[in-house]
Amino acid sequence: MKNIYNDSKMIDPTTFLKFLKGRRSIRSFQDKPITEKELEMIIEAGRWTPSASHRQPWEFIIIKNKETLEKISKNAFYGKFIKEVSVAIAIVGKMKTSSKWYIVDTSLVSMNMMLMAWSLEIGTCWIGAMNREKVKKILGLGENDYLLTVLPFGYIKGDVPDPKPRKPLNKIVKNM
Numbered sequence: 001m002k003n004i005y006n007d008s009k010m011i012d013p014t015t016f017l018k019f020l021k022g023r024r025s026i027r028s029f030q031d032k033p034i035t036e037k038e039l040e041m042i043i044e045a046g047r048w049t050p051s052a053s054h055r056q057p058w059e060f061i062i063i064k065n066k067e068t069l070e071k072i073s074k075n076a077f078y079g080k081f082i083k084e085v086s087v088a089i090a091i092v093g094k095m096k097t098s099s100k101w102y103i104v105d106t107s108l109v110s111m112n113m114m115l116m117a118w119s120l121e122i123g124t125c126w127i128g129a130m131n132r133e134k135v136k137k138i139l140g141l142g143e144n145d146y147l148l149t150v151l152p153f154g155y156i157k158g159d160v161p162d163p164k165p166r167k168p169l170n171k172i173v174k175n176m
């Protein structure tokens with residue numbers, strides 16, 4: 001199997017599953033900015049996300065302005081912690097570019113970015129509970145822009161939370 005990007009070596013599956021299981025949503029951050037290189041890696045992971053018909057219906061807004069982060073925090077019911085970080089990325093779906101799949105495609109972007117962050121030992125958390133209209137305004141987004149989430153990125157403060165139990169296999173898997 002030839003793959004110019006990883007010298008044919010795929011990631012070890014056992015390690016990968018452990019990595020997936022170990023990822024947690026992080027809601028408390030150190031007062032120390034992540035590096036530009038780390039930010040670049042996170043953006044790159046987003047850029048390489050698969051999308052329906054390869055339309056890439058997205059835009060990433062890098063938010064470093066403290067005032068903007070504070071304004072978003074005020075409008076995030078369960079995401080106040082965004083004001084603790086020095087950088088966040090708003091993931092925006094371009095509705096006209098892929099009217100059917102923009103939410104799915106941008107959700108995958110979000111997962112790619114969250115996993116890359118975790119591999120860098122950087123914490124993040126999907127913020128969904130926000131006043132979307134107000135945050136859209138803060139970010140200057142238009143009517144054809146769908147604000148999926150704003151992901152905060154920062155080094156983890158304190159302990160990584162314990163995993164929340166997942167539904168057992170026999171409740172979610174059906175055999176036919």
Ligand SMILES: Cc1cc2nc3c(=O)[nH]c(=O)nc-3n(C[C@H](O)[C@H](O)[C@H](O)COP(=O)(O)O)c2cc1C
Binds near residue numbers: 079127129130
């Ligand atoms: C679509 C979506 C919306 C979410 N919205 C929020 C949110 O507004 N605030 C928050 O703190 N966590 C939010 N989360 C994080 C979930 O609470 C978290 O993923 C879940 O509890 C499982 O925990 P884990 O990510 O640590 O495995 C959201 C996650 C998803 C996928």
